[in-house]
Amino acid sequence: AQKVTQAQTEISVVEKEDVTLDCVYETRDTTYYLFWYKQPPSGELVFLIRRNSFDEQNEISGRYSWNFQKSTSSFNFTITASQVVDSAVYFCALSEAQGGSEKLVFGKGMKLTVNP
Amino acid sequence: DAGVIQSPRHEVTEMGQEVTLRCKPISGHNSLFWYRQTMMRGLELLIYFNNNVPIDDSGMPEDRFSAKMPNASFSTLKIQPSEPRDSAVYFCASSYGGLNYGYTFGSGTRLTVV
Numbered sequence: 001a002q003k004v005t006q007a008q009t010e011i012s013v014v015e016k017e018d019v020t021l022d023c024v025y026e027t028r029d030t031t032y033y034l035f036w037y038k039q040p041p042s043g044e045l046v047f048l049i050r051r052n053s054f055d056e057q058n059e060i061s062g063r064y065s066w067n068f069q070k071s072t073s074s075f076n077f078t079i080t081a082s083q084v085v086d087s088a089v090y091f092c093a094l095s096e097a098q099g100g101s102e103k104l105v106f107g108k109g110m111k112l113t114v115n116p
Numbered sequence: 117d118a119g120v121i122q123s124p125r126h127e128v129t130e131m132g133q134e135v136t137l138r139c140k141p142i143s144g145h146n147s148l149f150w151y152r153q154t155m156m157r158g159l160e161l162l163i164y165f166n167n168n169v170p171i172d173d174s175g176m177p178e179d180r181f182s183a184k185m186p187n188a189s190f191s192t193l194k195i196q197p198s199e200p201r202d203s204a205v206y207f208c209a210s211s212y213g214g215l216n217y218g219y220t221f222g223s224g225t226r227l228t229v230v
Contacts, residue, residue: 035218043226046221
């Protein structure tokens, strides 16, 4: 069965600090997809990144970067030089490709507060 | 593109009443998903459709919940009768091409059953 664990429930940092959000997943499939979503205080869910299980290249997008390591079943997300606007709940999610299912299983989320 | 449109944004209803949540997916998207978000259970998939056909409804809590997708541009999630434990934020999402591009979520409907 697929499972996503975000061990940290809440983190508070001061602006300009770097912060890493951890995500550990479990799956029996060899083909799967990993996602990160952001939920700001306004409540909507914003897609940040998708990664498939065959692509272990790390990715950087501006101040955001993602580190995918199959050996440790982790897909961690780092925000560099955090800003107040980064304050949100961040969700990691997993989908197994077997059977063609598009079901996403989400972690419990991690609330990030960036203080000025 | 207007994105995924959900209505209403907020709904307060009395226990026992019927509640209908609505969703308009992004034009051209062929999959539609209904998720529920609560503090206790987080985000959980209720049901999803592909090309208007229900594919996986294993997350629908019980018979009080039903979902339809009569055409590619509209879906409803109905709760009848509603109960206080149904209070949650209900999200609709749509996608194109399966998981290749991720989902786009609507803004959600906050349901409160008193």
